[in-house]
Structure formats: structure tokens, C-alpha cells
Amino acid sequence: MGVDYILFKTVNENNYLYSYNNNQIVFLHPIMHFLLNLNKRNIEINKWVKKNVKRIYEIKNVGKFTKSDFEYYLKKIDFYLDNGYLKDYNIQNTQRYNADNIKFQLANTNQVSFEVTDSCNLKCEYCVYGEYYVNRDKPMNINLNSEIAKKTLVYLVNLWNSSLNRSHKKMIAIGFYGGEALLNMDFIIDIVNYSKKITLKHSYFSYHMTTNGVLLDKYIDFLVENDFNISISLDGGLESNNKYRKFPNQQSAFKVIYKNILLIQNKYPEYFKRRIGFISVLHNQNSEKEIYNFFNYKFDKTPLVLNLDTDSINPDLIDEFKKMQQTDMDSISDIRFNKFKKTHVVGNVVDFTNFVFTYSGYVKNNYLGLLSNKRESKLPTGTCETFSRKIFITARGKILPCERIGHQFKVGSVNEKDIQLNFEKIANQYNGYFDKIDQLCNKCFLKNSCGVCMFKQKIESKDVYCNSFKDYGKMVNLFSINLSYAEQNNEMYYRILNKVNYE
């Protein structure tokens, strides 16, 4: 399916055109909008003007215009036509992976993350390993064997030191996640010490951890000594905000966690400033505003605010799950823009930022994107390229491209003896998903600029469904909403283009 242009009006009655081919939005005179609308309906506009516009013509609800006005805009439309603004544009989703692509991404990955254990000392209600979710292996108190992690590191170091790696003086993050990572501290100490003996040609390691904070008082000295970046999960500054974060005996964990945070702040104030961060889950017991205010005021920190994961909810518990969700859509944030939002809390800034990045035509990924300025064939959907960001190893030795997707999407496995990572097989696995979802993408007007992760779209089911699918009408709405926002907040555009960085 090819698409040419989108015509839309804002709530303030201004008219615009978005050209798919030129990836540019232009403000239009009402006559031009009127004529292009006729053009959209396959009416020959030159003939139409000749026939219908004598001396004066009234465009309904707009005003009266002269014949020469119409003739000028016919010329301008010709100019747009000559310069590709109305040209049919069909980016091909024909690109597919081969084994070399996958290997290349792994040689350039930014992070290796270990699910240190699937055990946890809390029983948070919304945990992705809990009863609400059906796409993760159920916890069986399995600790990841450090020999498996070492095997993985040896394998990866070969790639990172190879000429497939394109970066230099690069930080590679070793991430420790759980369950609750601190329940397997022996593993963490072993891997940190082991990693220090590794020779990296073009990179260096840094250590990262996400923790519920309960055991931090016990292990903080080691973590500080090794300059860990620690993300502590906490949903706000009140016990009630943390209603879902509790011990297995149903008692609230808030006081214990909060006490440990204060302990670190007092004992290691400089470290606290540099390396401690917070992750909050947004639900019906807190609000974005409360979360931001608490962490800003109390610790001078901007937390990452995450929504409850809505992927693969147990169908039997879906009503109960929905009760937990934050329903105030205006307050829903996105982790990438938290820093930005800290100083510019304005409704819809996140959507508008995404919009500017996608449709202004002025945002380039890198210098090659600037030099080629071509949008050639691409991979379907907006799914991250396999391993381009990270590689994730579960406590059972499953290999995944990301910790946020279901374990059914494993792409390999590792044990004490061997690592099973067949690049060709992975390429075929992904290509199979692409072939399947591409049928849907081909009917979607968002296809050229999709940011959707296919693993969140029931890709393995028979009838693949995409909740971001957009027909022409929905695209008109999308453009209209965002340009209406721009008209009211025009300074935001400059802040976004000058300051916002996805990285």
C-alpha cells in the first residue's frame, strides 16, 4: 500500500499537509487545502477550477476567493507536485535479517544483563513473575550459576574485541536483575571480580543493579566500592503509594526500604548523588505528580516512571488487573522523557516529542543518516534490532534480547558447558515474525514510522493484532492533535529539537 499525503485541520482551524515522500509538514492556505481535498477525491482540480470558478467562488465555512487566487494555488500545487510533496510513497518493509546482522548487533551491544535469581523477598502484586502474567517462567527459587555467566562473558568478549565492534572507549553495562538480585550476592561478587580480569580492547565495564532495596543495608559497602549504578524500586513517598510492594506475609515493605535509602544517603552522600536512581510503577495508589514531587523534593532525583506491563495478562484476572491501573491518561509518562519533564511538565509533551522526532523530517539518527537522507527498505515494526541494546540471560539460562519480553521469545540458551546461540536460526525466527506481522503493517498508515515492539502484539498467536494500527482517519487525528498542541506551545518544538536525546 502506498500513501501520498495527509490533509488535516487543527482545532484552531489551520490547515496543513504532511507529505510522506518528503517527510515534511507544511502549513496551507485554505484554498490549497480545499483543492488538495478535491485532488484526494480524484477530482481533476484544473478542470474543476475552470468549470466552477468564474469570478468569485465561496468555499463553504471559509470565505470568498477570486479566480486569480485559485489560479495561484493551482500553480503552487504544481510546484508541490514537481517537488515530490504529493508523490505516492511506499517504504518497503522488505528488509529481513541474516546471521551476520545478528552477530554484528551482538558485537555492538551496550549491555549484558543477568537474572541473578528468580527468587524474591517481596511479593509485589503487579510483579511480572506473579499471578497476573502468563508469559514468564514461574519463579522456582533458581539462582543463576556464575559459571553460566562467565561462559556468556567469554563468548561476548570475543565479539566485543573483534573488528565487528564499531565503538571505542565504550561503556558496557553488566546488569544484575532478579527476582531480587541481592538474594544471590555470591554470584554478584564472583562476576564483578571475574569481569575485572577480562581484557577489553575497546570498552570497559560498569555495573548496574535493580533492587527492591530491602537488603541494601547489608551489601551497600561492596556496591559502593565497585561504583554500582543502583535503581531502587519504590512507588512514592507514602506507605499507601506502596500498597502493592509487600513482604510475603502481606506487611508493607515501605519502611524497611525507606530506612535503607536514608542510610545510603547519610553514609555515602556523594555516591548517593551520582549512582542512586529510582524506578516507580504507576498504578491506582499513586500519581505521576506525587511520585515526581516526592523524589524531587526529598532526594533531588527524577525517577523513571513505568506503567504496569499490559502484555500477556492472565485472562482470568484481567478485571482485577485493570482495577490496579492508573486511569488518568494525562498523567501517564514515558521513561525516556523524565528528565525533560522534570522542568517542563506539560500535558502531551511526550506524544508531541515522539511526533516531532518522527514527522518533522529534521531528526537524524547519526551522521550516516544525515549523509544518505534516504529512507530505504526497513524491517517491519519498530522492534529494537536483536541485541542492539542488550542481551539478557535468565536464571534458567535462557537467552533473550530484552528482559521486557516474554520468555517464550528466547533466542538461545547457555549452560556451564556450552552457549547455544545460532545466528542463522535467530534470523529465521525473527524473519518468521516479520513475515507474519507485515501483512498487517502493509495496511497501516503508521508503517513508515512505526515504533511498536512486535513482541507486545501477540506475535505468536494465529491472528496477530496490533493495538497501534492506524487507518487514514486515525492518522488525520494524530496529526491534528499534535499540530494543535504545537500551535499552543510553539516554544516546545525548539526545546525538543535542541535538547531531547533518546539515548
Added chain:
Amino acid sequence: MNNENQWLFIEPYVVITINDKKALFYNSLNGEKLEYSNSSKIYNLAKRLNSNKNSYIVKLSKIDMDDFEIYKFAKNIRNLFIGDLVNTSFSQLKPFQFKPILNIQKGVYFLKKSKDFNVGRHMMQYLNELTLQLNEKCSLDCINCDSYYKQFSFCTKSNKISNELDINQIERIIEDIKGTSMQKIKIIGGDIFKYSELEELNKFLNKYPYLIEYYIQYKNLYLNLDMINVFNESNSLNILVNGDIDFGILTAITELLQKKGLNVSFSFVTSNNNECGKIEEIISNIGIENYTIRPFYNKSNLSFFKENVFINKKDIFEEKPTLNDIFIRQTINQINFGKLLIKSNGDVYSNPNDIKLGNIKIDTIYDSVFNEMDSGRSWWSIRTKVKPCNKCVYNLICPPISNYEIYTKRYNLCHIHR
């Protein structure tokens, strides 16, 4: 045109540049332009239009529209599709125009600010051309031997004849550039035929998918005709012709190269009009088809450069750079970007006129690319950063800074700023 209040707007494909003296509106689709001096009312209007607050749209009152200068400007921008007018009564709020502002997500600006990444991020993908100086030995004594290569691709020799790039070093470099966007490897000397392992090197390089281009002074080729079989049809030979041309030798090697069916081009060096005329005559007499005549600045031929190299306003606009060309020109030097030169002593440069980035005997090629990304000059040499171009209203439209300009340290090889 309606006489009520109007939104006057500039199209998003138009670039506005303003200096102390002038305002320029450049239509990047059709190359049309409008210029106004600072004494014109439009100069101030351009400043208003270009401000972030107004973002290419200002409101004009009936009184404004009655002003002949503004009326004429509005008429001109409409005729050249640079902008337009819309009666304000058609809308309830000021419209919004996407004024062109470039944002490179993984560009050095953001990478230098990043906590997690640095300028080394994916940097090797930018490397696209490598020049390897195999040696510095040569039996010729060309005048200006030490200067040609600083202005264009050319051989150069020195007294340090022992300098030679070790083939093992070259192999290591080629291994290191596997993940890059490498397109071309240029091989220069000295006299490359005096390189001890030329044949072995060519065999090795031919295993890779890069265009291998050899730069050979024509007299050196003539003296080593028996070695011509080292090259094959996938190589490219650039025959360098400078100084007083020996017609017989040039004819002989041209005929031989034609017979061999090799991919050959010629570079003729000239520093004055007389020489240039003779070169054209020789080219015509021998029947050379694939050639370039390269003006050479010898520090005493400025008038020749003014006549043949300097550009004027017409030249600048004739090229009709697109909006993306302009984005490139405000960010990188497209002539130098992605290129490295490795001299026979191992020193690495992004441009022979610039400072050393590293030495291949001590550092990896990654180190040199990193240094260029982090604090280098050649890849980032743009007109908005150098005098007097930084004050010129055409600095985004003008072609990238050339080696002539870097060599002469004079960035206005033009008839605009004398």
C-alpha cells in the same frame, strides 16, 4: 491580496540566514532567493520571522500591508514559493510552521553530554576512505613535491627514505576496518614501485570489497613498466602528471595502459594559465579521455587562483543545494568526513594539513578515529566556524571548505569577501 490582518509565513523548505548586513531567504526546492540589506524594512522582518518565538510566521496588520516595501516582499515570496499570506480571520490561533532545525541523535553534541555514551559510539561506521602512504622513496625531484599532497591526492617523498608501512601493520589496519563503511583505499608513495611488497600487498587488498586506487607519477610508471602486471582490472590507477611534461613518455604509457585494459584516470597539475593551455593540448593530442586538471597553489599564483578557483555568488547558487545539503554543511565537512591518511612513518591524519591523530605503530586505528571524533578539526571544519565565512550570509549555501582553503589558511577563496 486581502487587506485585513494577515499571517505572513515562510515555507519550511526555505532557509533564512542573517548577518549584520543582509538577510537571505533561500528556497531549497527551486534555488530561488531574495536578499535584503540591513537598511530595508524586510531585514528586520526577516529577523522576526526567523526567531524561535515566531517560527517563520508573523502577523501583519493592514498598516503593514499598506507599506509598499512589505507589500512587494509579500508579492515576491508568493511568486517564488518562498512564503505566503493567509488572512488571520480563517483561524482562531496562530498557525505553526516547522522551521528547519537539525537534531542528530547520535551526533557529537549529544554524545558529549551523555552519561552513558561518548563520541566513540559506533564511530567506526563513519570511516569510508583510507589513504596509505606506502613509502617515501622516489628517484624523481619534483618541485613542490612536499606540497601537492596537501592540496589533492598525490604522492610525496622525503629524505627519510627508510620509512615504509609494514605490510603486517597494513593487514592489521584492514582487519580493524571490517565494521566500517569503507569504500575506497588510496595507495600513494613516494614511488610505490619501490615498496618492497607491492605485489603481495595488492593480492591481499584485492580480497576485500573496497576500491583500491593507486596513485603513480607517470615517469615512475614508465621506469617500472615491467611491474604493470601487479595490477588487475578491479584496481584503479590514477596517473599523476606534473612539471614539464615529457610527451613521449606520457604517450607511451597511455598506449600501454589502454592495451592492458586497466581502469585508469589522469591527474594533471597546473599552476598557471600557460601551463593549463599546454596540458589541454597534450591531452587532446594523445587522446586522453579520463582526466582531471588540478590547480596547484604555489604561493605566488594567487591571480591564477582568483581566475580559476575562486567562486562568486552565481557559482554558489548555481549548485542549488537542498535542505539536506544545507544541514550537512552546517554540521560536517563532507569533503573530509570519514577519511584518514596514514603516512609511511605510521602517523595518522584526517587531513595532511592538520594535526596528527595518532601513530599506527603505537595506537590502533580506533584511537585515531576517536581523537578525530572527540577533538579533531578536519571532519568538522565548516564555514560557520571560520573567519570570514562565519559572518557571511551565504555560509550555509556555500560548498564545503576545501583543502586549498585549509592549506592556504584562507577560507574566502571567493569574490564575495576580499
